[in-house]
Amino acid sequence: MMHQQLQEHIARLKNAGALYVDARWYPFEETNHLLMWNGNLKNVTATRESGVGVRVLYKGAWGFSAASDVSHLGALFDKALDNARIAAERVTFPVRLAEKDAIRASFTSPNRIDPFTVPLADKVAFLQAMDEKLNQPGVSQRICTLTFIRKQIVFMDAEGSEIDKTIVEVFPSLEVMGLDAQGEMHSRKFSPPRMGDTRGWETLDREVFNANAERIVREMNEVRTAENCPRDVRSVILLPGIMFLQTHETIGHALELDRILGYELAFAGGSFVRLSDFGTLRYGSDKLTVRADATIPNSPGSFGYDDDGIPAQNNLLIDHGLLVGAISGRQMVEEANARAGKVIFDGSSGANRATSFYRVPIERMTNINVDPGNDGTLDDIVSKTERGIILDGDKSWSIGSNREQFHFATDIGWLVEDGRVTHVVKNSTYQGETVKFYNSLSAVGDPSTWEVCYVANCGKGQPNQVMQLGHGVPVCRFDHVRIGE
C-alpha cells in the first residue's frame, strides 16, 4: 500500500515537471543506547522513528521535504517540489545525475543475533561485567557504552529503482581515566576492531573485551606515571587505533567530491585537492594505496546500495601514492567532469548517504581502507626505526578547513630508540601537513597488523548529519614528524 502510494506520487511529480524524484521511507529506525559510568547506569535509552523523505530535482535544483506523519503524503511531495521550484530561481550549474540502471534489490547487513532481540538485562549484565573489570587501582572514571541501531529503508525513484535495506549495527566501547601525580587526567579506550563476517550481538566477544579491559587499565596506569612526550621531530608509528582517524580526517574527508567542489564551504570546509590533481598528485609515497571499499561485510561502511540507489563498490582512491579516485554520488561526478572539461570519474562511486529519513543524502565515506604492505609486523617496523614514537588512541583531533594540515593528541606513546621500545610517554601529540606527511610514509605493516575500525559519529552537512562508517588500516610509519606540541 505504502509502496504504491509512493510510486504514484513520484509519477505525479514527474508529470508536473520534475526531472527526478526519489523517496526514502523508513518503516522504522530504532536505536538502543546504554551508558554505564562508574557503575551507574546513567543512560538506558531506546528510540524509534519512522517517516518519509522526498527529494525532487526541478530545473536543475534540489528540493527536499520530510515528515514523520505520512498521512498527508501528497502535501509532503508537493512541498518538496515547491522547495525545488524556489531553488531553481538561483541555479548556476544545473544539477545532472550520472547514469545508473534501474535496480530492484534488497540488502541485509549480516548478523547472527539481532541485538534488538537480546533482553535488556543481558545488555546491562555485559556492561556490569566490563565495569567490574575496569574497576582497578588508578582508575577514577570508568565508562562503558553499548549502542545498537536497526533500520529499514525503502528507496524508490522515478527511474524505476526500488531497494529495500535492513541494517543492524553494534557499537561498543570501554574507556578508563585516571589522574597523575600532577592532577592531569589521562585516558585509554577500547573499541573492538571488526572481526569475522558479521556485525550483530555475536561480535561482543567476552574474552576479547576482558583481555582489552585489562590492557587499557594497565596502559593508562603506565601513562599516569610516565614523563611528558618530548618536543621533537621523529618517526611516528601509528597503530590502527589512531591510524584509522588519521585516514578518516586527512584522506577520507579530503576526497569527498562535494567538499572538493565547494559544497561544504560554509561549514565543514573544503579540500586542498583540486580536480586537476586526479591522476597527477603524489598524495603519498609508493607505499600508500587507499580504497573506498563498501563491500567488506562486517563494517558500518557497507550498506548494499547508497541513497542514490547505486550498488556498493570497491574503488581505488590512491594507487601507490598517486591520487586516482574520489568519494562521490551521482550529482557530483557529473559536475566534476563538466567543470574539468574531461571525464575524470566514470560514474558514481556509490557514496551518497543520508543519516535518517529527514536528512538529504550527501557524499559520505564508506570504508576508507589503507592496503596492508610488506614491511612485516609491528615488531619488524620498530626494529628498523632509529628514533621514533609509537602512538595509539584518539584523544583529540583538529584539522585545517581544507584538510591541508592537522594536529592529533593520542592516549599513549612509546618512545623508540635504535630499534627498541624504551618507555611510555604521556600527553603525546603530533602534527603535520597532509601531503608532506603521507609522502613520508616509510613502512606499512603486513596483513597481520590490519584492523577494521569504525567511526560511529562522523558529522557533516547542514542540516548536520551523523554517519557510521569504517576504516581498515595497518600499522604505518611516517618520518620527520613534529611531536609533543
Added chain:
Amino acid sequence: MKEQILQTLCDLRAYALTKGVEATFLLHEEDSYLMRFANSAISLNTNEHLIRLEITAYRDRQRASYELITALDKVDEMRQGVDMAAEMVQHAQPLSYRPTIPLYTTSFSDESAYDPALATLGNHERLAFFNQAVAGLETDEIQLSGIFSCGANTLAQINTRSEHTQYFKTSDAQITMVLSHTALKWEVSAEQSAQKKADLNPDVLRRDLAFLLEHYRRDATQQLPLGTYNIVFGPAATAELLGILGFIGYNGGLMKRGYSFLSEEQIGQRVFSPQFTLTDDPTRRETFPFRRDLTGMPRRPFPLFVAGVFQSFVWPQDEADEFAMQPTGHTVPHTSIVMQGGDVAANTLPELVALPREHDVLYIPYLHYMNIVNPSKGLVTGSSRFGALLLKKDGSVAVPYNVRLTQSLLDIFGDRLAWLSQAQVVANTSSSYDARNPQASLVPAFLQVNGLEISHSNSSY
C-alpha cells in the same frame, strides 16, 4: 497547537498514572527551514516538521528512557512508548543516587522569544535576503556559499508528580554567508543571528563581506612565521572558546570527574583577567533563553566569573543528584552566555582596522575544528578561517594564510587579555545535530590577547 500539545501530555500523564508508572514527559516540536547555498546557487532547500517525545520512567533509583518521533494524533504509539519505558525501567540497574523527579507547583508558559513573522518566513523572503546581502559582490571567481536556517522550536513538559505543565516556544534564524575564491581558495564570511524578524539586516552582512572582500582582493598575502602574536578574536571565535570553557571549565559534573582545569578550591579566586566577566543571563532574549529550567527552577542572571574571579560551577539536576550538590537551574538545553564588553571603541571591523597600533596584530574571526588537547590544563587547538587579517603596525593590512593556535584558555582569558570592545554582539552557536536547539552568546565584538603562539602556519590558502 499549544493546547493540543499540552492536552496530549496531560492524556499521557493520565495513562501513566493508570498504569502505575512514575514518568516524566518532554515533547519537542520543530518546524525547520533551511536554504543552503553553494557555488552561488541554492544547493538545497529543505524543511522538516518533527515531533519528538521523550518518556523517562522511574522506579526508585532506576531510570530508563524511550524516545520516539511521532505525531500528535498517534495516541496509541505514544502510549506504547510509556509501556516500553515502564518495561525498560524494570531491568535498569539502580543508580547509586536517587534521581529527582521535579515537582512543578505551577504551570509555566513562555512564548516571549517567539516571533511568528520569523518562524514563518517564506522561501522568497529568505532568497531575497541573500540576494540583497551579496548584491554586486559575486563574480565568476568569487562565489557564494552559506545557509539561511530558520524555524520554530517548542518544548513542553509534564510529569506524574503534578498536573502542571511547562511550555517554551522560540523562533530563530541563523545566517551564514561565505564568499570564496574558486581558484585561490580563500574564504571570507559574515554571520547573523535573529530571534525576531526585525533582527534581520542584510545590509550589515553586505557591509562586512564587502569590507573583507576588498582586503582579500587588494592586499598582499603572507605566510606568517611561527612565533608569538598579539591576536584579536572576532565574535565567532570568542563564542567558540567560551563554549569550550563551559565544557572543561565551570561544568560541575565534569570537574568532579577530573575533566576540568578548574577546581572547587578556586571558587572565589581570580583565575582570569580582571577584564573577564561572564554571566549566564536568561534575561537576554538574543540568547533564546530559558527563564525556567526543565526542573521548574526559575533562572536568573548567574555570575560565572566577575572581574576574573571564579564564582561558581553549574550543577544540572542529575549531576547535582549524583554528587550531592544543590542544583543551580542549569537543567536546560543551553545556557545564555553573556561576556561583558570593555572600553575600546572598536565595534566594527573598519573601526578595528583603523585603530592605531604599536605592534602587528593578527585578527582571527573564526576558529575551525577546535578540540581539547589537555582538559586539565585547558589546552585547546584550532585553526583560523574565514577572513583573517594581519593588521600591521604601519597601518597597512596583509592577508595571512591560515594558522593554528594550540593554547590554554587560562592564557587566552588570563592576564594576556589586553582589551575588549565596548559593544557586545550576538554570536549564534546553534548546530543542527539532532533536535533543533537555537542558541547564541553575547560577546564583545572584538577582544585582543597578547603573546599567543602560532604552532603551524600554512604556506598557501
